[in-house]
Amino acid sequence: MSELTSQAIDLLKQLIETQSFSSEEDQTAQLIKTWLENHDVETKQTDYNVWAINKYFNESKPTILLNSHHDTVKPNKAYTRDPFKATVEGDKLYGLGSNDAGGCLVSLLATFVHFYDHKDLKYNLVIVASAEEESSGDKGLVSMKTVIPHIDVAIVGEPTQMNLAVSEKGLVVFDAIVKGTASHAAHPNENNAIYNCIKVLDWFKNYKFEKTSKSLGDVKMTVTQIKAGVQHNAVPAQVELVVDVRVNDAYSNEEIADLLQKESPCDSITPRGLKLNSSSIPMDHDIVKAGIAIGRGTYGSPTLSDQSVLTCPSVKLGPGLSQRSHTADEFIYVSEIEEGIEIYREILERIL
Structure with a gap:
């Protein structure tokens, strides 16, 4: 040897x-x-x-x-x-x-x-x-x-x-969208997509998946990217988020996708793929x-x-x-x- x-x-x-x-x-x-x-x-x-x-x-x-x-x-x-x-x-x-x-x-x-x-x-x-x-x-x-x-x-x-x-842990990456009303920054807007995103980010930060794992602990969910707006005087119509979810062995990737699509306050949330189990x-x-x-x-x-x-x-x-x-x-x-x-x-x- x-x-x-x-x-x-x-x-x-x-x-x-x-x-x-x-x-x-x-x-x-x-x-x-x-x-x-x-x-x-x-x-x-x-x-x-x-x-x-x-x-x-x-x-x-x-x-x-x-x-x-x-x-x-x-x-x-x-x-x-x-x-x-x-x-x-x-x-x-x-x-x-x-x-x-x-x-x-x-x-x-x-x-x-x-x-x-x-x-x-x-x-x-x-x-x-x-x-x-x-x-x-x-x-x-x-x-x-x-x-x-x-x-x-x-x-x-x-x-x-x-x-x-x-x-x-497995991995599922999600693309999420939070919508609002596009407008000029000088005018009142009670449906600002960026402000709407505050409660959404807070939801992702505090959400707890019920099932834990003896060896892997809890599912770990993290917002890792955020994108919105193209110029200083225009309120965007939507905010795009990327969410990284590290999945324990108590869930399948499909179960995680179903849960987030039902419970998250986003206007849409879509997994990029479910193969990384x-x-x-x-x-x-x-x-x-x-x-x-x-x-x-x-x-x-x-x-x-x-x-x-x-x-x-x-x-x-x-x-x-x-x-x-x-x-x-x-x-x-x-x-x-x-x-x-x-x-x-x-x-x-x-x-x-």
Whole structure:
């Protein structure tokens, strides 16, 4: 495993130095495909998703998906380093995508290669290095569900400090409209859309969803954007709001949409999409029990990942720290990758 770990870290350095914004992952897909093939893995590619199954895949056995993504967000303007330069200083490996989610991806790739040609496993293994995670794109993991074999459970690689996120909030974004009467600012107007918006904003601020979750807590609803008016002397006819709703596992996205459409004081409120669902895994699942047995913690995650497009039980687990994601001068500790590969291996050895 020591040599495989070193090779995985070298791959991460190559990935960092290769631009891979969402929908532009062609070059990193080729790097990953070549790396797997150099380890004698029969590898396939669908769009920019690179995937493989274990050598002795048996359709009669249940299947575990190992998944992480190789796309990145664009670097923000606060970077003081070259985001496309993989630099190691002490234990820190700097570079765009190092923490989110390159460290997770190469750790899962190394783990898959380790088990690839093992015979008589209790589970099949499928690895998917997916595209378009950061943009929730249609050609990412969601498109692979009809391509890869049926999946019974998934490990999704995102930075969790190698603790098990046994549940994850879903996301629904709404576009809402508050109407009024357009008028000249110099004339009286008792139906000013901007003033009408005050009580609407207050409603969103104070609304409480009834059902809570043991691992995910309450549904979190936040007004994140507001738009109205084009000039100083004209009262607009309407105000447009964007509302971000993080959904716990006590509700479906459809239920949240129905509730807001019935109860919100907006003139209209429309979900942009309902596909990014909450996810969870039973606490008595073999993967969870294996993680707990080696001392890993469990928690509910407020952040979204490719778990949202899966319908099977799934756990989010990976090296790195979520709070470093999308930050300037992003980095991951090399020791976190080394530990991540070892923990992935220990967990899978206990159930395979």
